[in-house]
């Protein structure tokens with residue numbers, strides 16, 4: 001019999017058994033998890049996801065090396081879907097629940113074969129057997145996420161790209177990685193932290209400022225990884241006459257992934273008025289602003305940023321019937337009065353900049369945290385220390 005182990009690609013980023021045991025022994029309060037899988041358990045049960053994580057984390061370590069310290073990932077059962085934990089002074093583990101990863105795959109695959117998205121990517125459209133008319137965006141998203149059987153309607157379709165799913169996951173992993181690289185976990189365990197957490201209000205504002213930094217880093221890392229992959233692996237194989245079209249398609253796909261990450265995290269959230277991180281739409285606006293800046297500085301066409309949002313909104317409108325039904329700011333961020341005093345939702349710049357203004361307090365807090373965090377920095381770059389919103 002051939003030795004199967006020898007043909008398996010090496011998984012070097014999964015947490016070694018002793019760290020898994022440590023994470024387990026530290027209890028639920030530490031990881032939030034009921035169970036932490038060892039590498040062998042995870043590989044035998046969730047092989048595809050293990051390889052995907054291995055890939056993403058290798059890319060991240062190349063992009064933002066951590067010094068000192070090592071970063072691993074491990075899969076968990078129960079607890080929060082994604083979390084970075086410091087297991088030893090210089091050993092970190094990104095804990096992820098494979099069920100949550102599966103939900104991300106379901107959401108991104110199902111949406112791609114619906115109306116507007118199917119048309120944009122020229123995939124076969126598979127309309128749902130269920131009627132979503134009049135439903136809220138988040139309720140539809142949850143329905144898709146938690147009813148895998150509805151997704152089987154579409155799994156036979158050729159041409160669903162994994163780029164959207166991988167980008168969503170990459171964004172989420174990059175966010176957790178930023179908490180490690182930017183020293184957030186070290187800061188939380190330091191004496192300096194106390195100064196910023198004297199009251200509940202202070203504690204929440206500090207947490208939100210750290211989340212804002214992790215988000216900003218996650219956007220730039222996801223962008224850098226996907227652009228690099230395209231340049232090195234994909235573009236050289238594309239015939240010259242298709243380069244423009246396929247570049248546009250590829251960029252739109254990874255931006256869709258980041259856009260959907262916001263809806264996905266919102267769908268998994270228990271509390272929709274979060275205290276410890278900014279509201280979903282404010283985070284989304286932060287993502288767009290960071291990406292517009294990065295795109296401009298690198299001479300990359302940034303129209304895709306808005307195209308991705310619109311494509312997501314249009315796909316949900318396609319299901320629900322009207323943008324006003326969706327009750328979600330990523331689809332309509334502003335209410336206007338029409339006719340007999342009826343309020344109608346629309347998407348405009350005023351709504352966008354009003355949300356951006358909500359990051360002002362976090363921006364001020366960030367300016368104070370910046371010099372302290374600089375001491376704990378293990379890799380990458382902190383978001384710039386200006387007190388204005390991103």
Ligand SMILES: [Zn+2]
Nearest residue numbers: 175179211214
């Ligand atoms: Zn976070």
